[in-house]
Amino acid sequence: MADRPRLTTTAGAPVADNNNAKTVGRHGPVLLEDYQLIEKLAHQNRERIPERVVHAKGWGAYGTFTVTEDITRYTRAAIFSQVGKQTEMLARFSTVAGEQGAADAERDVRGFSLKFYTEEGNWDIVGNNTPVFFVADPYKFPDFIHTQKRHPRTNMRSATAMWDFWSLCPESLHQVTILMSDRGIPTAPMFMNGYGSHTFSFWNSNDERFWVKFHFKTKQGHRHFTNREAEQVIAKSRESYQEELYSTIERGEYPKWDLFVQIMPEGEEGDFEQKTGWSAFDLTKVWPHGMYPLIKVGEMELNKNPDNYFVHIEQSAFNPSNVVPGIGFSPDRMLQGRLFSYPDAHRYRIGTHYDALEPNKPRCPVFHYHQGGEMPFGLRTNPDAYYEPNSFNGPVEDPSVKEPPHRYAGEVNRYDYRAEADHFSQPKALFNLFDDAQKERLFHNIAEAMNGIPQFIEDRQLALFDQVEPAYGAGVRQALAKVKSESDSEKQTSISTSHSASAAE
Structure with missing residues (x-):
């Protein structure tokens, strides 16, 4: 016992007895003065923080990003400044719809969020395992x-609500097709791609701007569950992703992804829209690789499990407005909306100074004039310089990192x-990439x-599938007839069994 640390209260006072409450006599009531008991119970009541409204169920790990190719002609971002450079990073993967207790292996889009701790601040990519989304x-x-x-009213998930919305929004067809395809249930985080999904921008040392898409390609290959396989997994474990990711890293089998970018010089977006029929900034569409090929950038490796899940993963806060000099935004409407909604969600969920928490704090020096608020730990401002401008050596702006204007x-x-x-040609192109077996699984x-x-919602959605490709709608109709018959x-078997049981009684 002598070499073990002494148990204390949060204020540092040593604890003599961590097993028995203070009472009046052997069987008397507990005293209000037992501050150690009250502290312990009060902290237990506050161990949880609000779960994320979306992406509540997640799994994550730390790792490194290594630059393998020179892209300095496109961006001045320090993370890409030289080949061979390594940057510490944090990844969190998640399902979109399920709560924290939901099963990992459900059919859903997966979040794919990354935080890079660069010397000029944190850069976050907050994307998904799909290159598009349901709405624009x-x-x-x-x-x-x-x-x-x-x-x-029912407090249950509603298929009617989902298909009613999708059938009224043709722009969702592309993402719905991906979600209902084989890639709708990856077997574990390391067997799926990740995408920034939005259009972002690079800008270089000459103040030239380029529109950019980020692609993280898994080096482990793609593995997916069918619905029946996923049901068998969920029946045994609701934590299959956590088990797989954690144990894989613990064994030293570090998962890796290659980062690629697509680059569009600023000014080409008008020609792009004329050629394709959609905006380069439309989140429901992809840029054809034939027009803008993938350019290799580097490799991401996850090689360290967090030593405390709550501290490092549950408190992690990924924010698309976290950019660094050389990386910027675009007119992508969904991206513009997320620039507000994500930091707003973090301030509500984990506090005003969420960026000072362990997984979120930058690894570079931080100087600002924010003060006060709930738990303002880690503030590094000079106490005499609590406003700006000032005469007391406070932090000042740096015009050299000014971003060039948008046009x-x-x-x-x-x-x-x-x-x-x-909204139909890209889902059609994707559908026609599937072989017959993949199409049958999609239909089912x-x-x-x-x-x-x-029925009216079903008919409306089927009409959209017909517009993508007649074979798409026909295949779903046949599968629906089979599923309804089964x-x-x-139901008839269940009724017969129930009647037989009643007769036996």
């Missing part, structure tokens, strides 16, 4: 998320470019997900 305008994001959550200008209005966009996955929804048969 942030005004519709809360509505979409409501369809993925529990129905206010965009126009009238302020609520523009709807989605009504004019082509959709049919199982649609089974039981109102469902009716199961």
Whole structure:
């Protein structure tokens, strides 16, 4: 016992007895003066923080990013300054819809969030395992998320709400097709790609801007579950992703991804829209690789499990507005909306100074004039220089890192470019990439997900599949007929069994 640390209260006072409450006599009531008991119970009541509204269930690890190719002609970002350079980073993967207790192996989009601790501040990529999303305008994001959550009356997930929304939003077709395909249930985080999804921008030392898409390609290969395989996994464990990621890293089998970028020089976006029929900044669309090929950048490796999940993963806060000199934004509407909603969510969930928490704090010096608020730990400002400008050696601005201006200008209005966009050719191209077996699984996955929804919603969604490709709609219709027949048969068997049991009684 002599070599073990002494147990204390949070204020540092030593604890003599950590097993028995202070009472009046052997069997008397507990005293209010037992401050050590009160502290212990009070902290237990506050061990949880609000879970994320979306991406609540997640798994993560630390690692390193290594530059393997020179892209300094596109960006001045310090993380890419030289080949061979390594940067510490943190990754968190997640499902979108499920709560913290949800099963890992559910059919859902997976979050793919990365934080790079660069010498000029933290750079975060907050993306998904798909290159597109269901909606293109942030005004519709809360509505979409409501369809993925529990129905206010039944408190259950609603297939009717999901398909009603999707069938009224043709722009969702591309993402729905990916979600219902084989890639809808990766077997573990290391067997899926990651994407920044949005259009971001690079700018170089000559103040030239380039639009950019980020792609993280898994080096472990793609592995996916069918619905039946996922059900078997969930029946045994709801933590299959956590088990796989944690144990893989503990064994020293470090998962890796290659980072690629697509580059579009600023000014080409107009020609791009004329050629393709959609905006380069539309989150529901991809840039064709034939027009903008993948350019290799570097390699990401996850090689360290956090020593405390709550501290490092649950408190982690990934924020698309965390950029560094050389990396910027674009007119992508969904990205613009997330620049507000993500830091706002973090301030609500984990506090005003969330960026000072262990997994979020930069590894470079931090100087600012924020003060006060809840738990302002880690502030490094000079106490005499608590405003700016000042005469007391406080931090000052650095014009050398000023970002070049965007070229965009126009009238302020609520523009709807989605009504004019082509929402069908990209889902069609994806559908035609599938072989016959992949198409059959796609049809069956959709049919199982649609089974039981109102007929008018089913008809509306099938009409959208027909517009993508007649074979798409026909295949889903056939699968629906089969699933409905099987469902009716199961119900009849259940009724017969119930009647037989009643007769026996």
